[in-house]
Amino acid sequence: MTAGVDLGHPQAQAIQSDEDVVRVRQLVRAVAVAVKLSLVDQTKVVTAASELARNTLVYGGGGSVEVTTVDNGRRMGVRIVFADSGPGIADLDLAFTDGYTTGGGLGLGLSGARRLVDEFEIETSAEAGTRITVTKWSR
Amino acid sequence: MALNAEESGRLAALLGGHAEQVTARWTEIVTGSLRGRLSQAELRRQVQDLHRAIVASGEQGAIDLSAENSAELRAALSELSRGRARQGFSATETTISVFALKDVLAELLQDGGGANALHDYIAFSKLVDELGLFTFESFVRTRESLIADQAEQLLELSTPVVKLWEGVVAVPLVGTLDSARAQVVMERLLQTLVDTGSPYAIIDITGVPAVDTQVAQHILKTVVAARLMGADCIISGIRPQIAQTIVALGIEFGDIATKASLADALRHVLRLTGVETARRQPRRDI
Numbered sequence: 085m086t087a088g089v090d091l092g093h094p095q096a097q098a099i100q101s102d103e104d105v106v107r108v109r110q111l112v113r114a115v116a117v118a119v120k121l122s123l124v125d126q127t128k129v130v131t132a133a134s135e136l137a138r139n140t141l142v143y144g145g146g147g148s149v150e151v152t153t154v155d156n157g158r159r160m161g162v163r164i165v166f167a168d169s170g171p172g173i174a175d176l177d178l179a180f181t182d183g184y185t186t187g188g189g190l191g192l193g194l195s196g197a198r199r200l201v202d203e204f205e206i207e208t209s210a211e212a213g214t215r216i217t218v219t220k221w222s223r
Numbered sequence: 224m225a226l227n228a229e230e231s232g233r234l235a236a237l238l239g240g241h242a243e244q245v246t247a248r249w250t251e252i253v254t255g256s257l258r259g260r261l262s263q264a265e266l267r268r269q270v271q272d273l274h275r276a277i278v279a280s281g282e283q284g285a286i287d288l289s290a291e292n293s294a295e296l297r298a299a300l301s302e303l304s305r306g307r308a309r310q311g312f313s314a315t316e317t318t319i320s321v322f323a324l325k326d327v328l329a330e331l332l333q334d335g336g337g338a339n340a341l342h343d344y345i346a347f348s349k350l351v352d353e354l355g356l357f358t359f360e361s362f363v364r365t366r367e368s369l370i371a372d373q374a375e376q377l378l379e380l381s382t383p384v385v386k387l388w389e390g391v392v393a394v395p396l397v398g399t400l401d402s403a404r405a406q407v408v409m410e411r412l413l414q415t416l417v418d419t420g421s422p423y424a425i426i427d428i429t430g431v432p433a434v435d436t437q438v439a440q441h442i443l444k445t446v447v448a449a450r451l452m453g454a455d456c457i458i459s460g461i462r463p464q465i466a467q468t469i470v471a472l473g474i475e476f477g478d479i480a481t482k483a484s485l486a487d488a489l490r491h492v493l494r495l496t497g498v499e500t501a502r503r504q505p506r507r508d509i
Binding site for chain 2: 102106109113123124126127128130131134135138182189190192193195196197199200
């Protein structure tokens with residue numbers, strides 16, 4: 085478990101292997117604990133990060149993740165940016181349909197991750213790859 | 224930095240000519256750095272091996288670690304670092320055994336190196352640096368292979384299948400459930416079901432920190448495989464935060480029985496099999 089998270093500075097992590105997905109989970113959990121998310125919210129944001137990190141690895145062909153803490157004056161939160169330079173997502177509506185998968189998974193990762201976080205933004209194109217930004221606020 | 228043939232010859236002559244003195248002094252320096260964790264005799268043997276290898280390759284012409292004629296030298300260095308890594312010595316304690324040669328050479332050249340002493344010392348010390356780096360790299364390689372071995376052993380360790388009751392086996396999962404572990408778990412569970420003839424299996428996920436779609440899929444596949452063999456699976460250890468996450472993700476466990484704790488799961492199975500569990504009445508004093 086990553087000890088002593090440096091708040092305020094973005095924490096970067098490459099995603100190139102299954103072990104990196106585990107590292108992303110540990111990093112996100114450490115930051116989530118540091119901004120005092122409840123246990124349920126910690127678990128939700130860690131699980132969302134796990135799904136998106138695996139998508140970055142499997143469908144984006146690897147990429148990177150950046151975890152930052154955010155503060156809107158009233159609440160603290162965790163913001164995670166996943167970026168890859170893969171082929172992009174051709175049909176976003178289809179990709180967000182529960183049960184739709186082009187791999188061998190359950191087809192719930194992308195849509196489920198959106199339900200697990202408070203804010204979810206996605207930019208995707210065939211040229212620039214996919215960039216997903218998610219935020220989870222403390223309650 | 225490889226030595227040219229002339230320098231190599233002088234190095235071999237210098238080290239070979241003072242063999243006894245060199246190995247004694249070299250051993251002495253290294254002994255101090257290892258704080259008595261390796262016996263004097265063992266150390267002397269290692270130093271003599273290195274000494275012999277350096278002299279041998281020096282006599283054959285230019286010493287170049289990557290060249291064919293330095294195979295013996297490379298082997299001696301690798302053996303040294305492998306041994307040190309396995310015995311738990313640090314990287315510094317390992318490479319210092321090689322770098323100590325510099326001190327020995329400095330003393331030798333000071334006593335009688337002639338006009339070329341400074342030039343030779345610089346050249347020799349570059350070679351020692353190279354030998355040290357090579358040692359360090361093989362040290363790291365050995366450590367990495369040790370870590371890989373341990374990871375493999377851990378995989379075996381962390382997936383026990385235990386018999387809870389007559390006809391009931393349980394798999395307590397702890398840690399990350401990746402594809403490799405899921406495969407081991409499934410094989411173990413299915414084999415144990417056959418070996419014990421158990422009609423019930425409990426998969427306990429109390430120790431799994433995050434249940435994402437991949438973990439869920441691995442568990443579902445294991446349950447389906449067990450069902451094909453005629454065994455019923457119960458998933459236990461679903462904590463409140465995991466339950467909420469699973470709902471938000473949209474994962475459905477269908478008609479698979481799930482319980483909050485392993486105790487609940489066992490009670491459920493015992494009820495199904497008709498085993499009566501009753502709390503004994505406390506005896507009353509008359």
